[in-house]
Amino acid sequence: MIDDFSDEQFANYKIYLSLIEEKMLNKYFEEQKPYICCKAGCSYCCEKGQYPMSKIELAYILLGFSQLSTEQKTEILEKIKRLKQEKINFESKNPNSVEGFMYECPFLENHKCSVYEYRAVICRTHGLMFFIEDDKTNEPKNKIPFCVNLGLNYSNIYDKETKTLSDVKMYELGIEQEPLAYNLSLKTLLNNDIAKNLDFEFGEVKTMIDWFPDKN
Numbered sequence: 001m002i003d004d005f006s007d008e009q010f011a012n013y014k015i016y017l018s019l020i021e022e023k024m025l026n027k028y029f030e031e032q033k034p035y036i037c038c039k040a041g042c043s044y045c046c047e048k049g050q051y052p053m054s055k056i057e058l059a060y061i062l063l064g065f066s067q068l069s070t071e072q073k074t075e076i077l078e079k080i081k082r083l084k085q086e087k088i089n090f091e092s093k094n095p096n097s098v099e100g101f102m103y104e105c106p107f108l109e110n111h112k113c114s115v116y117e118y119r120a121v122i123c124r125t126h127g128l129m130f131f132i133e134d135d136k137t138n139e140p141k142n143k144i145p146f147c148v149n150l151g152l153n154y155s156n157i158y159d160k161e162t163k164t165l166s167d168v169k170m171y172e173l174g175i176e177q178e179p180l181a182y183n184l185s186l187k188t189l190l191n192n193d194i195a196k197n198l199d200f201e202f203g204e205v206k207t208m209i210d211w212f213p214d215k216n
């Protein structure tokens with residue numbers, strides 16, 4: 001997988017990562033600071049998900065993986081093997097599941113990302129409110145990070161009963177304008193002008209676990 005990309009392509013992908021952080025994500029996090037409490041050691045967002053990513057993103061994660069200790073690599077490979085089997089079991093028991101198989105990221109180690117500098121684009125958006133377009137109406141629908149229900153991000157302005165942001169709580173905190181939700185769909189992030197101006201291809205997109213062969 002790593003060999004499918006040249007050093008130059010990885011260098012361009014690294015530039016892309018720096019630019020989306022500098023021009024977009026860091027600004028969004030800064031702007032939404034009053035509602036965000038992400039900190040080292042908090043890892044719920046890596047404990048249940050599917051982590052979609054393109055081929056170059058996975059290859060870059062593997063570059064980070066190649067620098068880990070033998071013990072870490074063995075443990076991660078064991079987790080991947082176990083998850084592959086769990087996914088097969090889940091799908092045979094739940095053939096019509098809409099949500100699909102959810103799992104803890106195999107690169108998570110003691111509540112920390114073992115490949116942090118190499119993590120995928122979607123990982124860099126964890127914690128931000130975003131919007132998705134409704135399939136039928138194309139209307140934007142705001143999505144608040146799930147950890148709001150754990151008393152974390154956006155919980156200071158969230159109403160658990162109505163499951164929406166609370167005007168009253170915002171008023172009490174002196175917040176005049178509702179925080180903005182951004183379009184953080186992977187499709188959008190991988191097809192923006194920053195990516196278009198750099199010489200590399202993202203390649204196919206799959207959920208993380210699907211990138212690994214059934215037997216490893």
Ligand code: SF4
Nearest residue numbers: 046105107108113123
């Ligand atoms: S790669 Fe790292 S940041 Fe991304 S889901 Fe896995 S542990 Fe979390």
Ligand code: SF4
Nearest residue numbers: 038042044045127147
């Ligand atoms: S997104 Fe939520 S779960 Fe993840 S680090 Fe931030 S506060 Fe913790």
